[in-house]
Amino acid sequence: MPSFLQTTTRTWSEVEQMLASGDVQGKLAKDDLPTPALCVDLDALEGNIQKMASYAHEKGRALRPHGKSHKCSEIARLTLQAGAVGACSAKLSEAEAFAASGIESILVTTPMVGRHRIERAVRLAGRIADLILVLDHAENADDLNAAAAAAKIQLTVALDLNVTDRTGVAPGPDAVALAEHVARLPHLMLKGIQAYAGHSSHVIGFAERTASSHEAMAPAIATRRALEAKGIPCSWLSGASTGTYNIDGEMDGVTELQPGSYLFMDLDYDCIGSATGDRFDDFANSLTVLSTVYSMPGRDQAILDAGLKAFATDKPFPPVVKGLEGTSYSFAGDEHGRLDVRRASLPVALGDRLELVIPHCDPTVNLYDRIFATRGDQVEAVWRIDARGMSA
Amino acid sequence: MPSFLQTTTRTWSEVEQMLASGDVQGKLAKDDLPTPALCVDLDALEGNIQKMASYAHEKGRALRPHGKSHKCSEIARLTLQAGAVGACSAKLSEAEAFAASGIESILVTTPMVGRHRIERAVRLAGRIADLILVLDHAENADDLNAAAAAAKIQLTVALDLNVTDRTGVAPGPDAVALAEHVARLPHLMLKGIQAYAGHSSHVIGFAERTASSHEAMAPAIATRRALEAKGIPCSWLSGASTGTYNIDGEMDGVTELQPGSYLFMDLDYDCIGSATGDRFDDFANSLTVLSTVYSMPGRDQAILDAGLKAFATDKPFPPVVKGLEGTSYSFAGDEHGRLDVRRASLPVALGDRLELVIPHCDPTVNLYDRIFATRGDQVEAVWRIDARGMSA
Numbered sequence: 001m002p003s004f005l006q007t008t009t010r011t012w013s014e015v016e017q018m019l020a021s022g023d024v025q026g027k028l029a030k031d032d033l034p035t036p037a038l039c040v041d042l043d044a045l046e047g048n049i050q051k052m053a054s055y056a057h058e059k060g061r062a063l064r065p066h067g068k069s070h071k072c073s074e075i076a077r078l079t080l081q082a083g084a085v086g087a088c089s090a091k092l093s094e095a096e097a098f099a100a101s102g103i104e105s106i107l108v109t110t111p112m113v114g115r116h117r118i119e120r121a122v123r124l125a126g127r128i129a130d131l132i133l134v135l136d137h138a139e140n141a142d143d144l145n146a147a148a149a150a151a152k153i154q155l156t157v158a159l160d161l162n163v164t165d166r167t168g169v170a171p172g173p174d175a176v177a178l179a180e181h182v183a184r185l186p187h188l189m190l191k192g193i194q195a196y197a198g199h200s201s202h203v204i205g206f207a208e209r210t211a212s213s214h215e216a217m218a219p220a221i222a223t224r225r226a227l228e229a230k231g232i233p234c235s236w237l238s239g240a241s242t243g244t245y246n247i248d249g250e251m252d253g254v255t256e257l258q259p260g261s262y263l264f265m266d267l268d269y270d271c272i273g274s275a276t277g278d279r280f281d282d283f284a285n286s287l288t289v290l291s292t293v294y295s296m297p298g299r300d301q302a303i304l305d306a307g308l309k310a311f312a313t314d315k316p317f318p319p320v321v322k323g324l325e326g327t328s329y330s331f332a333g334d335e336h337g338r339l340d341v342r343r344a345s346l347p348v349a350l351g352d353r354l355e356l357v358i359p360h361c362d363p364t365v366n367l368y369d370r371i372f373a374t375r376g377d378q379v380e381a382v383w384r385i386d387a388r389g390m391s392a
Numbered sequence: 393m394p395s396f397l398q399t400t401t402r403t404w405s406e407v408e409q410m411l412a413s414g415d416v417q418g419k420l421a422k423d424d425l426p427t428p429a430l431c432v433d434l435d436a437l438e439g440n441i442q443k444m445a446s447y448a449h450e451k452g453r454a455l456r457p458h459g460k461s462h463k464c465s466e467i468a469r470l471t472l473q474a475g476a477v478g479a480c481s482a483k484l485s486e487a488e489a490f491a492a493s494g495i496e497s498i499l500v501t502t503p504m505v506g507r508h509r510i511e512r513a514v515r516l517a518g519r520i521a522d523l524i525l526v527l528d529h530a531e532n533a534d535d536l537n538a539a540a541a542a543a544k545i546q547l548t549v550a551l552d553l554n555v556t557d558r559t560g561v562a563p564g565p566d567a568v569a570l571a572e573h574v575a576r577l578p579h580l581m582l583k584g585i586q587a588y589a590g591h592s593s594h595v596i597g598f599a600e601r602t603a604s605s606h607e608a609m610a611p612a613i614a615t616r617r618a619l620e621a622k623g624i625p626c627s628w629l630s631g632a633s634t635g636t637y638n639i640d641g642e643m644d645g646v647t648e649l650q651p652g653s654y655l656f657m658d659l660d661y662d663c664i665g666s667a668t669g670d671r672f673d674d675f676a677n678s679l680t681v682l683s684t685v686y687s688m689p690g691r692d693q694a695i696l697d698a699g700l701k702a703f704a705t706d707k708p709f710p711p712v713v714k715g716l717e718g719t720s721y722s723f724a725g726d727e728h729g730r731l732d733v734r735r736a737s738l739p740v741a742l743g744d745r746l747e748l749v750i751p752h753c754d755p756t757v758n759l760y761d762r763i764f765a766t767r768g769d770q771v772e773a774v775w776r777i778d779a780r781g782m783s784a
Contacts, residue, residue, distance in 0.1 A: 012511040034784040090727045113686040113743050116404040166724055167687035167695050294505040295559035303559050308755045309783050313706040332558055334754050335482045351505050362726050363700045369781050389761050391701045392426040
């Protein structure tokens with residue numbers, strides 16, 4: 001009968017040394033890892049990278065995967081090797097971390113407001129080949145222009161268009177007016193439009209999602225056309241999420257896709273449905289948390305060493321154990337998870353190591369300092385999540 | 393009229409250098425900090441530390457504040473200076489971080505199950521003056537004993553008693569049998585009992601909370617007496633949370649208190665009621681997240697730079713802005729918060745810096761690499777949250 005027993009033959013000192021040196025290939029097994037451990041399955045990750053890259057290539061769209069999902073320069077590099085044009089980062093400090101690791105083309109998808117953010121952004125623009133900033137207020141454009149002038153550089157900027165009731169200038173006349181304003185500022189170079197319809201990404205049902213994304217993106221595409229009609233160059237329109245990659249990627253006028261979660265997938269995305277079925281299985285789940293049963297207070301439940309500090313909890317459904325049917329996990333505090341094992345398909349015992357699929361990948365990755373890149377039972381690499389915690 | 397405008401006179405380069413060197417006192421203002429920033433108000437923190445220390449001293453109980461709340465050796469040190477006997481840590485890697493910073497007495501409050509955890513625990517026991525481990529299974533006691541024998545040391549252990557339907561051996565005969573088993577193992581030294589009634593800590597209403605904690609702790613105290621009646625020394629019984637410090641601290645038989653959240657407080661604890669009123673105000677709220685308004689897509693809402701990656705989301709209520717009545721925050725994705733400002737008591741504008749009180753302190757602290765220790769408008773110190781992410 002299969003079991004979840006740890007069978008490591010390594011001492012902890014050996015494991016610790018390998019983790020410190022990073023020299024793990026051919027030596028370190030998943031079974032050797034301290035838990036809770038964030039793991040990515042390389043076969044699945046590589047398949048996901050390849051599939052999205054092929055799709056974008058086939059459709060003639062640029063692909064700029066969003067680094068807020070992985071926060072890991074090593075993974076950004078893998079997407080670049082597969083043809084991505086660069087990376088997105090949500091925040092400036094995240095972009096600085098990617099830049100420090102040699103990523104040369106970065107779109108920062110949130111606005112640079114405040115004296116220090118602008119100073120940092122200008123400095124970063126001087127350090128990498130291609131930095132794209134977004135803006136949604138005229139006074140912010142003025143501030144960026146003044147800082148760029150003082151630094152004697154040009155900043156590449158795009159309009160952040162509000163297509164999801166969050167940040168951004170309203171599509172249509174407001175956006176055109178802002179673009180005209182930007183076009184008059186000598187130290188800003190307007191690249192185009194960012195239109196990220198976050199609310200569409202998780203609409204359940206492909207037809208419904210398609211309708212939602214079309215409704216959100218049509219004003220963005222119309223704004224792009226309106227700018228071009230006014231003689232304001234706007235050759236770039238970046239949008240799309242994992243949920244809408246093959247919706248926005250079919251739209252005339254969208255030039256760049258910025259999905260992130262497709263690298264890992266999670267329970268949240270699993271249930272939105274695909275173009276062909278109820279389950280969104282365009283990409284494979286690659287991300288798990290490995291956990292240990294460290295108490296069995298009775299036969300009914302197993303207490304795991306992974307709780308609120310091991311998983312983001314913003315989704316209304318809990319992690320799910322891989323390869324073990326009939327169990328249900330519930331959070332049992334900061335440090336503990338409770339697994340109801342009364343109807344478990346396999347026996348669960350003290351010390352067993354279970355692997356859990358993650359409700360929401362992005363904020364969960366942000367809890368860990370490193371990700372273990374595994375193939376089968378082996379650990380091929382340990383990647384530092386170098387932009388973890390970089391929310392500023 | 394008061395405003396939330398940033399008025400810093402520092403350049404980012406100056407701030408960055410101060411943050412890197414840690415030399416901030418008398419130079420760095422709260423207004424200079426990059427956001428989102430985790431801040432602790434030193435007047436409030438010091439008051440909380442002193443109040444709990446005085447209570448424990450007056451009642452003749454040892455105080456061992458729980459480091460899973462702060463994950464910061466500097467804060468552990470402040471509690472030690474005020475008379476705490478040591479620190480608790482939830483996990484072994486957390487204890488290793490505290491030990492590396494010179495904390496010499498640590499209780500690890502979760503069991504050490506698995507070959508590597510035991511090897512690490514034995515090593516840690518050899519590195520600090522006083523390490524206390526907990527256990528709840530006989531086979532785990534055997535494993536710990538064997539590892540201690542191999543290392544030619546004695547391990548100090550306590551029974552983890554299940555008084556909250558989580559980890560632990562059942563109070564009464566099961567616990568006595570386990571204690572007898574441990575007493576026969578030559579390399580384990582039984583110190584006593586850990587009984588942490590987590591479910592009691594947030595019971596609303598002081599009378600109800602008192603009843604809940606008495607019901608949970610009575611079997612623990614009875615187990616202690618049963619052990620002593622059998623001639624098994626059990627001079628130590630550690631329990632209590634912030635919510636039950638002045639309930640468990642009055643119980644005959646409880647010798648040590650292990651609260652953590654009292655250092656910071658949060659919205660969750662605010663509403664449980666105190667011995668004298670509806671609001672639990674025994675301790676002051678010291679912890680906030682400083683955030684910047686970085687988009688105003690219309691007059692009704694302000695978009696903040698603090699979202700799912702800036703606050704733990706396990707509680708059903710959102711962060712609350714300090715000093716600004718009539719607003720409500722909602723999460724707007726990984727990187728954004730949405731503040732409804734239609735009925736705000738003060739005008740809110742692009743670039744404003746707002747301070748938010750936190751729903752749940754422990755898992756929020758775990759999102760940040762450093763905590764800014766402030767007094768009034770000034771930053772007195774930058775403390776590394778050196779056990780952040782240490783969940784293994």
